[in-house]
Amino acid sequence: MTRTVVESKTKTAVLGFDEPFCVIGERINPTGRKKLAAELEAGDFSTVEKDALAQVMAGATVLDINAGVVYNSNPNPNETEPPLMRKIVEMVQGLVEVPLCIDSSVPGALEAGLEAAEGRPLLNSVTGEEERLELVLPLVKKYNVPVVAISNDDTGISEDPNVRFEVAKKIVERAADFGIPAHDIVVDPLVMPIGAMATAGQQVFALVRRLREELGVNTTCGASNVSFGLPNRHGINNAFLPMAMGAGMTSAIMNPVALPTGPKKIAEKRAEIEAKGVILPADMDDETFCQLFGLGSTKPRAGKEMEAIRAANLLTNNDPHGGEWIRFNKAPDEAGAAGGRRGGGRRRRA
Numbered sequence: 001m002t003r004t005v006v007e008s009k010t011k012t013a014v015l016g017f018d019e020p021f022c023v024i025g026e027r028i029n030p031t032g033r034k035k036l037a038a039e040l041e042a043g044d045f046s047t048v049e050k051d052a053l054a055q056v057m058a059g060a061t062v063l064d065i066n067a068g069v070v071y072n073s074n075p076n077p078n079e080t081e082p083p084l085m086r087k088i089v090e091m092v093q094g095l096v097e098v099p100l101c102i103d104s105s106v107p108g109a110l111e112a113g114l115e116a117a118e119g120r121p122l123l124n125s126v127t128g129e130e131e132r133l134e135l136v137l138p139l140v141k142k143y144n145v146p147v148v149a150i151s152n153d154d155t156g157i158s159e160d161p162n163v164r165f166e167v168a169k170k171i172v173e174r175a176a177d178f179g180i181p182a183h184d185i186v187v188d189p190l191v192m193p194i195g196a197m198a199t200a201g202q203q204v205f206a207l208v209r210r211l212r213e214e215l216g217v218n219t220t221c222g223a224s225n226v227s228f229g230l231p232n233r234h235g236i237n238n239a240f241l242p243m244a245m246g247a248g249m250t251s252a253i254m255n256p257v258a259l260p261t262g263p264k265k266i267a268e269k270r271a272e273i274e275a276k277g278v279i280l281p282a283d284m285d286d287e288t289f290c291q292l293f294g295l296g297s298t299k300p301r302a303g304k305e306m307e308a309i310r311a312a313n314l315l316t317n318n319d320p321h322g323g324e325w326i327r328f329n330k331a332p333d334e335a336g337a338a339g340g341r342r343g344g345g346r347r348r349r350a
Contacts, residue, residue: 002183004146004218004250006062006099007119013061013099015186015218015250020318021241021309022251024101024122024220025060027051028088030069037069040084045091050300051257056096058256058302059310059328062122063096065089065113066103082112089116101148101253107135114143122146124253125188128153128167137178146184147175148220157190159197161207164189165214172215183218186251187211191221193228194236200226201240205247212248223254223305237305242312258303261296269293302328 004015006022015022028051030037036047055063067085074080081104089100089112102113103124110123125148126136140147149171151157151164158164168187175185189207192200204226208219226240227233241252266286273280273293280289287298310328313319 002216002218004122004183004186005120006101006122006146008093008097008099008121009118011097011099015220017212017218017248017250018318019250020061020313020324021245021249022062022220023060023256023306023309024062024064024251024253025051025055025058025257026064026222026253026255027055027257028063028092029066029103031066040067040069040088041071041073045088048088048091049095052092052095054257054300055255056098058258058300059306060098060256062099062101062251063092064101064103064124064253065092067109067113068104068106077106078108081106081109085109086112086116089113093118107139110136110139114139114145120145122148122186124148125150126171127151128170130154133171133174137175137180140175140180140184141178146186147180148186148188149175149217150188151190159192161189161203165207165210168211168217169215172217182216186218186220187215188220188222191223191225193230194226195229201243205243208244208247208249218250219248220251220253221249223252234304238308241305241308242315245309245312245316254305256303256306257300258296260298260300261290265295266290266298269295 001016001018006013013022028048030040039047052063065085065088067081067088068077069080069084070077071080085104093100099119099121100117101122101124102110102117104110104113114121123140123145126132127150136147149168151167153167168189172182172185189204189211191204194200211217211219223237223241224233227236230236266289270289290297310319310325314322314325319325
């Protein structure tokens with residue numbers, strides 16, 4: 001049975017068809033996050049620290065680290081990204097114990113992350129483009145790490161799942177030429193938005209089964225891609241993930257955290273309720289209010305996608321005796337802070 005092993009200094013995550021689904025936390029990525037990008041350029045890592053801790057507390061088993069900031073002061077990522085990647089990797093592994101996924105389009109940043117990472121990180125990523133194969137596969141071999149293989153090549157991303165399969169097959173075969181075994185290739189078959197392509201879900205399920213049966217590889221995806229542009233994205237993601245798991249997908253790059261409810265939304269809801277003549281206790285705090293009126297929580301917590309994944313693990317017997325499901329459904333105080341923070345790691349910023 002195919003097993004892809006990813007390790008930190010103290011913890012191991014295993015991707016496999018008979019293993020619990022591997023959640024790769026995606027939040028440490030400045031793409032589309034202007035505030036985080038500005039913080040990183042200014043040398044402020046407070047959001048990185050919070051995101052690392054929150055994702056592990058929510059159940060992430062691997063953390064993706066992306067340092068793709070385009071500095072206003074220096075727009076050349078080949079110069080700025082490698083030292084930033086090294087800094088973030090060192091910081092995050094000083095806070096949490098889970099393995100890391102080094103994520104960059106800049107080869108120098110990939111190597112900087114590999115040099116700084118303890119254990120055996122996952123490398124993200126290689127594509128079927130010839131130039132990319134020649135740059136990334138030697139790093140995979142040199143550092144003896146597994147790699148995410150994305151199913152696009154010099155022709156771009158095909159809407160034909162058969163073409164995407166052939167690209168994945170090409171990457172697996174080229175990796176073998178470098179002495180890299182298939183069990184160290186984690187294929188991303190590329191999930192298309194269901195809003196743009198009605199058959200996107202069916203395509204990826206069939207493609208994952210084929211990748212498992214014909215190439216014997218583990219798989220991953222950007223889970224939220226499937227719901228892009230549609231209302232109630234969490235509802236779609238919650239259905240998609242267990243179905244993908246049933247087809248044989250073994251991991252996903254995703255956000256495991258339900259973001260906290262902000263003061264603006266709380267104030268609006270309070271005003272709405274009071275306008276209806278409901279008198280609230282003067283001493284009711286925001287957290288109690290959120291719980292009472294279905295607004296979630298003022299604190300980061302595991303998202304609904306994590307609930308769906310853990311339920312699917314239980315139903316596929318990848319959660320023996322239901323231990324993880326029971327722990328997941330305990331109250332936070334009861335469950336304890338088992339988030340994987342290093343006992344001797346650096347402290348969070350105030």
